Amino acid sequence: QEASASYYTITAKKPGKVIVIAREKKFDQQASLDILVQEPEGVSRVELSMTQYRSELYPGQTVPLTARAFRGEKQLENLNFAWTVNPANQNIAIEPGGLLVVDAKAIIGEYQIVATETKSQKDGKLKIRVNPEPVDTIQILAPKNMEPGQTYQLSAALKGKAGSKLNRKIAWNVKGGEATVDGEGLFKAGKPGYPRVYAKVDDME
Secondary structure, eight states: OOOOOOOOOOOOSSSEEEEEEEEETTTTEEEEEEEEEOOOSSOOEEEEEETTOOSEEOTTOEEEEEEEEEETTEEEOSOOEEEEEESOOTTEEEOTTOEEEEOTTOOSEEEEEEEEETTTOOEEEEEEEEOOOOEEEEEEEOOSOOOTTOEEEOEEEEEETTSOEEOOOOEEEEESTTOEEOTTOEEEOOSSSOOEEEEEBTTBO
16 A cells, blocks of 8 residues: 655644644544644743833833843743833933933923843833823912012922922912012012912913
């Protein structure tokens, strides 16, 4: 009896044991072959995550980042990563250990953080957005008593929701007592009374 041969291609989707069975239908014969699919060498993927993940950050914040490299499902240890920010911004930096530092002068906008495993050049990516820190409190600094016609340069202390001291454009307004205040906060007292001064920043007054 002549022997015949057939050829097939097997594609393994993940590491593990694979049993290949060939069956001859006419004579109901079969043969089997065990194949061990091993983990591929090197890094197969890199994952990048942020501690207490926040897609929106404020100027002045620092956030730890974590880069992990895997071979299949196994996490690899003692690897080195190179960090980059796209688009490049000198006011957004990542320290060698993965600490993301958003400087107070960082430009508002969207950025992509990239961690590249230095040997395999496999990388992981994470998108962030730098937004202006929302104002949490406004404290107007002014004297308690003034005489009619007296002027005083008002100022206000602004604190953001992340606890930062903010420097923003302030819209000034005053009601009552025939007092006035200009756009730069120069207040002029009118007749005796209790005029109320308002300082507005964004939607906070």
